[in-house]
Amino acid sequence: MPKAKAICINSVEGGAKRGAQVVSLSKEDVLLKITRFYTQQLQFSEEAKVFLEKRELIIKELVSQFKMGYSTGELNSFLKEDELILGISKEIGLLDSKGTEYFKNHLVIPIYDDEKRVIDLEGLNLETGQKKRLINKDKQIYVFDSIIKEIQTTRDDLKKTVKEKYDLKHIEKKSGKLGITVKVADPKQSRFILDTINLFSEKQRRGLCEQVANMFGQCEADVETELFCLMELIESGKMGLSGDVTEVVITEKEKQAAIIFLSAEKLFDNLLNDLDQLGYIGEEVNKQLGYIAMTSRKTQNPLSLIIMSTSAAGKSTLQKTMFDCCPPEERKHFTRLTPQSLYYLGDESIKHKFLSIEEEEGSNEAGYALKILLSAKSINISTTGSDPNTGERRTNELKTEGPVSVIVSTTKSDVEPELASRALIVTIDESKEQTLKIMGSQRESRTLEGRRQQKKKEEIKKKHHTIQRLLRSDLSIINNLSDSITFPDDRLKYRRGHEQYLNLIDAVAFFRQYQKEIKNETEFGDYIEIDQDDISIAEKLFKTVLQWYGEDLKxxxxxxxxxxxxxxxxxxxxxxxxxxxxxxxxxxxxxxxxxxxxxxxxxxxxxxxxxxxxxxxxxxxxx
Known part of the structure; x- marks a missing residue:
């Protein structure tokens, strides 16, 4: 790129002033100056921070490694005293004749040549997700895509290192404190560090940094990065005590079998066949609703299920079957919940989990907290207690994050209205025909073939654990067919019923994700689109639920x-x-x-x- 004519300027960092030294300034120098300005703007833009945090991208990392910045539209004001730089900015297209910025409301990243000079700028629009270049406008391969991929790969490697290196023995989460007892071992030297610290304390964190850095020969900055990653993993529920969850290993054979199942055209027929073999006979709609509700725990708007029937009708069979199909690390079973119990589960301990409650009567005491958790997706409570160091009274805040999917059974003919409006309600078939089917299945289980089938049940459960683990929870679900959806509107309770119906459509599409094209938008990341089959399946299932919203007679x-x-x-x-x-x-x-x-x-x-x-x-x- 040719040099621009000499202009009056103190330095690349400063502005041109009358009487200043004359230096030679190129377009590359101007682009470098603008890059530094945009980098400063990124630190103070709340809009950009929200956009990046949503994608788990760290501003400090983006600035230090890639010199990323953000355009707030204030470049014209910044350069108003540098008339010649302002002129070059307009010449290369950074500003138009009215002073409007080419990259306004864009994340901006510099493009370098082999000599480390800034030769172009690339922008990403926060609203539309579209990318564009300043100089080479016809360029179709963008650095934003490779940068995000590089960061994700680096972060994945870091998480793997942290999980292998730090062995958690105890975790204590309180307001303003994240206490851990951690063992860090060096197998090469048969040495280890065992320490108890508060990760939120800079002083205690620095002390552990020094010990780990000395033992492994690392620089303290790298160890501090590992500790911040450890903190993030604990808070997100992705890392617990060393004995809590065994690392799940999926073999290639198990993976391929699960993908074949999820990709099959007769996905729901195969699902019903598996659930039959698990001993759940008949009630096809209930089986599909139960499985979809359990699967929806991985979405942003999970479904919950209330099973109503008389005693000994078989409601526990539906509940247990769905619980058995859910991976052990993603489910919790409760026989009773006390009034405060949900608040003490911890920030992330039940997030996107499948909760099974034995009887609705067992959750009565915690009914208020459960209803808020289902609708607001988080609950928090303030409690008072004594400070262990000073003895003074202080207020502590306890918080439990959702969302969650809940399945609960009851023998009551009427469910508490507030809870009922937040869940799908199904009833058990109490007909004579269903009784004969169940009794036939019970007799068959005593035969030789029945004993063989019992062994096969464990294989089916394990297969569905793999199926559930392979479903991608990071996919967004887009419904471009929402205008074609119809729903009754003559009752007030249909408002919440309509939302449940839309969530059911989303959950069906989520379960069918291996039969869809994975698309990508910078704003949303990877996503799938709802098709007519999703709507038809959800409509068929929801018809049995709709009567609970629209009819007085159940x-x-x-x-x-x-x-x-x-x-x-x-x-x-x-x-x-x-x-x-x-x-x-x-x-x-x-x-x-x-x-x-x-x-x-x-x-x-x-x-x-x-x-x-x-x-x-x-x-x-x-x-």
């Missing part, structure tokens, strides 16, 4: 009403007793009593005669 109560109408029509009567219904339709007394009360409250029937010691008679009030 499925089991509606089934009883149908039986009553059939009995009255056949016998040409309008009055009936509980015993007649039990004898004719084999209803359990407890379930029958509960649903008769529901029908009475909704004026489908009325109690005509009934008190202690007197036969109860009911009258059907509708045809």
């Amino acid at each position: 499925p089991t109560s509606k089934h009883l009403l149908t039986d009553i109408q059939a009995y009255c029509t056949k016998n040409k009567v309008h009055v009936f007793s509980r015993k007649q219904l039990r004898d004719t339709f084999k209803w359990e007394q407890t379930s029958l009593h509960r649903h008769l009360r529901v029908l009475s409250d909704l004026d489908y029937i009325r109690l005509k005669i009934g008190q202690n010691g007197v036969k109860h008679l009911y009258e059907l009030l509708i045809e």
Whole structure:
């Protein structure tokens, strides 16, 4: 690039002033000056910080390694006293005739030649994700892509090193403190360091840095980078105690089998077949909803499931089957939750996890916290306690991060409305036909073939653990067909129902990601698009759930009403007793009593005669 004519300027860093020394200034010098200005602007731009943090990119790293900057649109003001530099900036296209910046609201990175001179600038628009060059505008290969890939590779290598090098023995998370007991061993010298420190304390961190650096012959800056990475891994829940989670190793054979399963055209048919072999017979819609809800824990808007049925109907089978299909490191089972228990689980301990709660009654005490966790995706509480060092009272904040997917069962006919509105509700098939299927399966499990099948169950569970691990949680889900989706709108509760429906469509698309093209946008990263098949599958599944949003009469109560109408029509009567219904339709007394009360409250029937010691008679009030 030819040299520009000599201009008046103190230095490349300073501005031109009258009477200053005349020096030769090139376009490369101007580009270097602008690069330094943009680098300074990046430090103070909240918009750029949010954009980079969302992608786990560290500003300090980008500036030191790649001289990245940001254009806020203030370049014209910065150069207003440097008329000749201002002229060169306009000449090369950095500014137009009105002073508007070419890279306004762009991240900017310099392009160097073999002599380390800045010969071009490349910008990335934060809003559109589009990239462009200043000088070589026709260039189609951009350095932004290679830089991000290089940073991610370096960070992955660093995380691997930290996980291998630092052996955590104890973790204590409190407000303002991240206490750890850590063992750092050097196998070559048979030496190790065992120390307890607060990672949030600069003084204690520096002390550990010195010890590790001396033992491994590293510089302290590199060790400090490792400790910051360790802190990040602990806070994100990706690294725990050495005995917490065994490193999962997926063989190439297991990986290929899982990919074939996920890529199959008959994905949902194969899923139903696997769940049948696990011993969950019938109820195809419930099985698919349960599995999709469990899978959705890896998305940004997970689904939760409430299973309603009478005692011994089989709700625990659905719950256990879905729990068994989830990888052990991504699931937690609770038989009971106390009022404060969810707050003490830790910042990241249940984030994107699948929570199984034995009975809805077991979560009653923690009901408020659970509802907030499902809707707000995080909960926090302030508690008071004594400072262990000074003895003074102080306030501590406890926080638990979501989102989570929850599956809970209940024998109640009515679920607490606030909890019910945050989950999909399904009922267990209590028909005679389903009972015969279950009993047949139970008898078959005692046969020789049944014993062989029991061994195969463990292989199926392990296969689904691999399937779940291979699903990419970093994919964004884009629905460009949302305008074609229809939903009832005549009830207020449909507002939340519609959101659940859209989340179900997203979850189906997420499960089918291996059947889709992975696209990329700088703003969103990798993403997949929802297609018509996703919507059709979700619509079919959601029809069984929709009645819980739009109808006062729930499925089991509606089934009883149908039986009553059939009995009255056949016998040409309008009055009936509980015993007649039990004898004719084999209803359990407890379930029958509960649903008769529901029908009475909704004026489908009325109690005509009934008190202690007197036969109860009911009258059907509708045809």
